[in-house]
Amino acid sequence: MPSVAPTERKISIAEALREGIAEEMRRDPSVFLIGEDIGVPGGFGGAFGVYLGLPEEFGRERIIDTPISEKAIAGAALGAALMGMRPIADMQYSDFLFECMDEMVNQAAKMRYMSGGKLKAPMVMRAPVGATQRGAQHGQCPESYFCHVPGIKVVCVSDAYHAKGLIKSAVRDDNPVLVFEHKMLYGSKGRQMAGGMDLTCHVPAEEYTFPIGKAVVKRQGADLTIVATHICLYRALAAAEALAADGIDCEIIDPLTLVPLDTETIWTSVRKTGRLMIVHEDTLTGGWGAEIAALAAEHCIYSLKGPIKRVAAMDAPVPCSPILEEAVIPSQARIAAAIRDQMNQ
Amino acid sequence: MPSVAPTERKISIAEALREGIAEEMRRDPSVFLIGEDIGVPGGFGGAFGVYLGLPEEFGRERIIDTPISEKAIAGAALGAALMGMRPIADMQYSDFLFECMDEMVNQAAKMRYMSGGKLKAPMVMRAPVGATQRGAQHGQCPESYFCHVPGIKVVCVSDAYHAKGLIKSAVRDDNPVLVFEHKMLYGSKGRQMAGGMDLTCHVPAEEYTFPIGKAVVKRQGADLTIVATHICLYRALAAAEALAADGIDCEIIDPLTLVPLDTETIWTSVRKTGRLMIVHEDTLTGGWGAEIAALAAEHCIYSLKGPIKRVAAMDAPVPCSPILEEAVIPSQARIAAAIRDQMNQ
Amino acid sequence: MSVLAAEVSREVALGLHRQMLAIRRFEERVYTLYLEGEIPGTLHQCQGQEAVAAGVCANLAKTDWITSTHRPHGHALAKGVSMRSAMAELYGKVTGCCRGKGGSMHLGDPAVGMLPAIAIVGGGNTVVTGLGLSFKLRKTGQVAVCFFGEGASNEGAFHEGLNFAAVKQLPIVFVCENNLYGASTSFDQVSLVPNVADRASAYGVEASTADGMDALAVYDAARVAIDKARSGRGPILLECKTYRFIGHSRGDARGYRSKAEEAEWLAKDPIPRIERDIVRMGLGTEADIDELRRSVEDELEDAILFSRESPLPQVSDAMEDVYA
Amino acid sequence: MSVLAAEVSREVALGLHRQMLAIRRFEERVYTLYLEGEIPGTLHQCQGQEAVAAGVCANLAKTDWITSTHRPHGHALAKGVSMRSAMAELYGKVTGCCRGKGGSMHLGDPAVGMLPAIAIVGGGNTVVTGLGLSFKLRKTGQVAVCFFGEGASNEGAFHEGLNFAAVKQLPIVFVCENNLYGASTSFDQVSLVPNVADRASAYGVEASTADGMDALAVYDAARVAIDKARSGRGPILLECKTYRFIGHSRGDARGYRSKAEEAEWLAKDPIPRIERDIVRMGLGTEADIDELRRSVEDELEDAILFSRESPLPQVSDAMEDVYA
Numbered sequence A, B: 001m002p003s004v005a006p007t008e009r010k011i012s013i014a015e016a017l018r019e020g021i022a023e024e025m026r027r028d029p030s031v032f033l034i035g036e037d038i039g040v041p042g043g044f045g046g047a048f049g050v051y052l053g054l055p056e057e058f059g060r061e062r063i064i065d066t067p068i069s070e071k072a073i074a075g076a077a078l079g080a081a082l083m084g085m086r087p088i089a090d091m092q093y094s095d096f097l098f099e100c101m102d103e104m105v106n107q108a109a110k111m112r113y114m115s116g117g118k119l120k121a122p123m124v125m126r127a128p129v130g131a132t133q134r135g136a137q138h139g140q141c142p143e144s145y146f147c148h149v150p151g152i153k154v155v156c157v158s159d160a161y162h163a164k165g166l167i168k169s170a171v172r173d174d175n176p177v178l179v180f181e182h183k184m185l186y187g188s189k190g191r192q193m194a195g196g197m198d199l200t201c202h203v204p205a206e207e208y209t210f211p212i213g214k215a216v217v218k219r220q221g222a223d224l225t226i227v228a229t230h231i232c233l234y235r236a237l238a239a240a241e242a243l244a245a246d247g248i249d250c251e252i253i254d255p256l257t258l259v260p261l262d263t264e265t266i267w268t269s270v271r272k273t274g275r276l277m278i279v280h281e282d283t284l285t286g287g288w289g290a291e292i293a294a295l296a297a298e299h300c301i302y303s304l305k306g307p308i309k310r311v312a313a314m315d316a317p318v319p320c321s322p323i324l325e326e327a328v329i330p331s332q333a334r335i336a337a338a339i340r341d342q343m344n345q
Numbered sequence C, D: 001m002s003v004l005a006a007e008v009s010r011e012v013a014l015g016l017h018r019q020m021l022a023i024r025r026f027e028e029r030v031y032t033l034y035l036e037g038e039i040p041g042t043l044h045q046c047q048g049q050e051a052v053a054a055g056v057c058a059n060l061a062k063t064d065w066i067t068s069t070h071r072p073h074g075h076a077l078a079k080g081v082s083m084r085s086a087m088a089e090l091y092g093k094v095t096g097c098c099r100g101k102g103g104s105m106h107l108g109d110p111a112v113g114m115l116p117a118i119a120i121v122g123g124g125n126t127v128v129t130g131l132g133l134s135f136k137l138r139k140t141g142q143v144a145v146c147f148f149g150e151g152a153s154n155e156g157a158f159h160e161g162l163n164f165a166a167v168k169q170l171p172i173v174f175v176c177e178n179n180l181y182g183a184s185t186s187f188d189q190v191s192l193v194p195n196v197a198d199r200a201s202a203y204g205v206e207a208s209t210a211d212g213m214d215a216l217a218v219y220d221a222a223r224v225a226i227d228k229a230r231s232g233r234g235p236i237l238l239e240c241k242t243y244r245f246i247g248h249s250r251g252d253a254r255g256y257r258s259k260a261e262e263a264e265w266l267a268k269d270p271i272p273r274i275e276r277d278i279v280r281m282g283l284g285t286e287a288d289i290d291e292l293r294r295s296v297e298d299e300l301e302d303a304i305l306f307s308r309e310s311p312l313p314q315v316s317d318a319m320e321d322v323y324a
Ligand SMILES: Cc1ncc(C[n+]2csc(CCOP(=O)(O)OP(=O)(O)O)c2C)c(N)n1
Pocket: A036, A068, A070, A092, A096, A099, C070, C071, C119, C120, C121, C122, C148, C149, C150, C151, C152, C153, C177, C179, C181, C182, C183, C248
C-alpha cells in the first residue's frame, strides 16, 4: 500500500505506467512495445501519452509503430511472446479489441493449452476504457468479455501506485494479461476531467511489483461491502464518505485483478458486513459484477442479510450527449441511492 | 408446447430449422441467406446440412455463398438489414464469431441506438456451439459473450419444436438475433451422437412462431430449480429422472432465450423450490449462469434455502482428447452429483 | 485548371463551391464553439478535404447511401444532413440528426441516405457491402459510397469488404480520402505501395484517382465511378489525394509533419481554387461568390442558434432505441 | 521433369520422396483407423498436397518455425514432428505432440519449430508476424513459414499479416497451398483474380509460384524464397498450385467438383512423379525406392503400435496448462 509519508512522491497513473514500463524495458531486453501511434516523433506517445519520452530512451526498434491493423498487432504480440519475448501491445481504445478477438480469444488464450503446456504467451495488452463523451464506439468498458476467456488474466488499475506495480507484474507474468485503464484516471488532464479528484498518489521511485490476483481494501466498514473498479471506485468512496454521516459504514474493495479474483479478501469482508454491492462502468447484464454476485451467492449465502446489488452502466450503448452519458453510467448519486436502498432491505 | 397426439410428426432440429427458414423465405422476399458453403451445388448445405434443398427452391441469388470472410458476412448482413432486408447469416462454427466481433458488437448492436432510433437491424446470425472432439477452436459455446452486448438478442434452441418457432420469430424480429444451436442436437447424425437420445420431436407442419423471451418448464418439481440449455438440458433431465427415485424432485427450465430473459418463469419456480442451479456448456467464469445467479441473488434471495450452484464447462479451452473433453464439459454424472450436493446444503 | 471529361455547368460549379464553403465554415465555427465549451466531446475535422465530400456527393441522389468515418462532418453536410441537425447533434441536443445519441463521430441520417458514421477505422468497409447487396438484390438502381481513409486500407475490413463487393459485383464506390496520415502515422510508414489505388487490382477491381484538392476533378472522377457502379459493372475504388489542414483531432499539435509540407498543401486549398476556376471558366462572378458566402454564414448562424435553443434529450431517452 | 535453378542431390531427392511417402501413407492409414473408430474427432487430410509440405520444409532448419492450418498433418511430419507423437495426438493420447489437448487440427511441437496448428482459417497469418518480428529483433537468422490455403487469402488476417510483415520487412515466407477449393467453394467463385500471388503486389511483396505437384519445383522455389527472407530482404509469398485428392474433411462426398477434374489432378500425383524423376535423373534406383517404402511402413506401424499402447491423459490433466 502507498505510504503517506510527508516526503511522498506523487505522480499520475500515466506517469506510473510509463515508469513501470521503462523499468521493465531496462531490466529485460525482451520487453518491447507495439501499437498504433505510439512512437512517432512529434506524435502523441500513444492515445493517452503514456509512452512519451520512451522512444528517446529505447529507440523505435523497441517501440514499434504499426499500421491500423489490430489483428496484426495482437497476432504479432502473441507470436513474439510465444518465441520468448515480452511484448506490451497497445489498443488506443479498448473498443478496438473487438477487431482482434480471434487473436485474443482463439489464439492467445488457447495456445499454451493446445500445445499441451509446451508454450507460454507472456504478452500484455493495454486498453483504455470508459465513457468520455465520444459516443458508442469509443466509450465501452469491455473487461467483462475477457473475464470469460480461460487463459487470459484481467487487471483493472485504479491508482498510480497499483498501476506501476501491476504493469510490472503483468510484463513478468507468463500469460496473456489484459490491463484495463480508465481514460479519466490517467491524470494527464489533471483534476478537472475527473471532477476535481486528485489523480496522483504516492509511488515509490524504487523497484516494486504488486501481485496479480490481490485485491485491496480501500475503506474499512461494517455495514456493506462494495467491490468497485476504476472511476466507480472513487464514486463509491465519495458516496461512502457522504453516507457515513448517516451512520452507514461501507467497506470498499478495489479488486484490481478480475481474473484471477481475490475471493478471499472479498468473502472476508462479506462475511463481516453481510451485504454485497458490486459497482462497475461496464454494462450490467453479463458484466463481471454478475460473476462476483454468483460466487457470493454460492459461497457466502448464509452470511448475507439481504439481496446482492449491482450498480452498473445501463444496458445500452454509450450515448454521446453528456446528459445521456451521465444517465447511463453509475454516478455517485446513483451509487449512494443504491446503498441506502440496500441498507433498507 | 408440442402436442403429443398419436398423429405427431417428428422431425429433427436441422429439419425444423430448414422448414422454418423456408417458410419465412416464402412469406417474405426480403429474407435471404448468407454464409460460407451454404448453397454450392454438390456441397454441404451449410456445415450441418441445414440448408440442403433450399437453393433448389429459392435460387442462389437468395442463398448467397461468400468468400471465407466472416467480417464481410456479418457486415453484409447488417448493411442489408439496415436497408430493410432480413438476412439470415451463417457461421459454420460459433468459434468464428470472434472474427466478426466488430461487426456484431460495435456495429450491429449499436447502429439503431447511434441513429437515435431511426434505423433497425433485423438480422439473424446462426451459430453452432458445442464440443465434439474437434479441439479448442471448434468446440466453444460463446453465447455468454453476446449476452453482454446491449442491442443483441440471444436465443438457444434445444428441440425441433422451439427451433422452428424461434427461428421464425428471429427472422421477424427487428433486432440482431443470435441463434445458438448445439451441434450434437441437430439430429442429422441420428441418436448415436447424442448418446442414444431421440433428437426429434413433434413439429406442426403448419405455420406457428414461438416468442423470443419466453422460457418453458420442461419438468415440474418441488425441490430444486434447474435452468439449462442445449445438451445440458437433456443431461439435467436425465439426472433428474435418475434422482427422482431418491426422492429428489427437480423442476427444469429451458430458458430458450437468454436475452431478453424470461425471469418471471424462473423466479416463479425458484420461489417455489427455494433452490437454484444453472447448467451450461459455456465455461463457468463470466458465463450466462452468473447473470441468472446474480439476478436471483438480488430478486429471490429471501426465497433461497441454500447456495445457488452453477455447473458449467471448466474454465479451460476445450481439449481434443475425448477423455479430457468429457472431463471439462458437464456430464450427467457431474450434474447429478451437484444436485445431490445442493440438496444437502 | 482541371481537365474534365465533360463540361461543367454553372449550377454544378457554384454548387460545389457552396458545399465546400459550407463545410469549411461549419468546421471553423464548430472548432471555436468547442474551444468555448459549447460543444462537448471531441472533434475530428476535415478542413482541406472538402473537395472530396462535395465532389462525390454532388453525383449522388438522395436515395443513394453513404457510409462515413470518425471524420464525418463534411460527408454529412454534402450528403444533405442539414446544418441545423448536424450542429444540434454536436451540441448533444435532441434535435440532432441522431437525437443526441450519436455525436460528432456518428453523424448521419437515414432520411438523406447516410448511415450513422462508423468511428471504427475500416468499419464501414464491410457494412457498405450489405447496402450494395440489398440494392442489387432488389434491383433498385441505388449506389452506395463508402468513404474511408488511407489508414483504413490496412484494416482487414478493407480487404474483406472490397473482395466481397468485387465477387458479388455490387454497386459500390469505395472512396479513399488519402490525406497522407492516419493520426500521427504517415502512409509511407505503414504501406510499401504509395497509393491505395494500387491495392484494387488484388481484387480485380478497377481503380481511379483524382486530385482531392480539386472539386471539379473529384466531381468528374466520381461521376464516372458512380455511373459504372450504378450500371451493374461492379464496384470501383476512387482514391483522392488530399490533406487535412488541421490536427487529427482537437488538440493535436501536428508535430509529426513539417511546416513546409503543410504550407505546400495549404497552397492547394480547394476553396480558393474553385473560386478561381469559376471566374476563369466564366461560370460565375465575384458577386455570385459573395452571395454564396453570405448565404453560408446565414445558414451557419441559424444552425448555431437552433442548436443553442434546442432542448436536451430527456434522461429517459437513454434507454430508448436499444432494441426496436 | 522440372527445370531447376540448381542441381538436386540424391540426398535431397530421396529425402523429398521419403517425406511425401511418409505423409501419404500416414494419411491413408489414419483415414482407415478413423473409419475403424480408433481415431476420434474429425480429419482434414492432405493426400495430393504432399509436395508442398515436403518441398518447403526440406529447406528449413529445426530452429526455423512454421505455422499451419486445420489441415496440418503433412506440415507437422515434414517439419519433424515424429510419426509417433503425431499419431498419438490423433489417438488423443498423452504421448501426443500436444499431450492429447490439441488433436488433429492443432498438431505442432515447439521442439521442432512448429506452433500448434491454427484451425481458424487465416489465423496463422497474423500470429506468424510475431515469430518473424522476434527473429528480426533478436537478429537470430531464423525464418518463419506460414502455410495457408487460397481460401484463407480472403480473410482480413491475410491482409493485415502480409502488410505488417512487408512494412517491417520480416523474415517470413507465406506459403499458399492453392488447392482450388476452400471446403466446397472453388476459388474462382470467391476471387476475381485467379492467383493468390496476384495479391502480393498490393503490399509491395514479391511473389513466386511453383507447381505444387512437383516436389523438386517446390523445393527449388522455396529455397529461393527462404534465402531471401533469411537475408533480411523482407517477406515473400510463394503460391503452390495443388489439389487435395480427398474430401475437405472426413465424409465429404466431393459433389462440388467433377470426376474429370479429379482425374486430371490425380494424374499429377507428386509421388509417382518424383519416383520417375529420381530414376530418370539417375539419383536413385527402384531398389532405393523400395527400401524407402519399407522404412516408411515400419515407421508407420511403429507409430500406430506406440499410439495404441500409450496411456490416455489423466482426467486431472484437463485443468493443467490453462495458465502458465
Ligand atoms: C479499429 C480502429 N483502430 C484505431 C482507431 C483510432 N483511430 C481513429 S482515426 C485513426 C486514423 C485513421 O486514419 P485514416 O483512415 O487515414 O483516416 P483519417 O483520420 O486520416 O481521416 C485512428 C488510428 C479507430 N478509431 N478504430
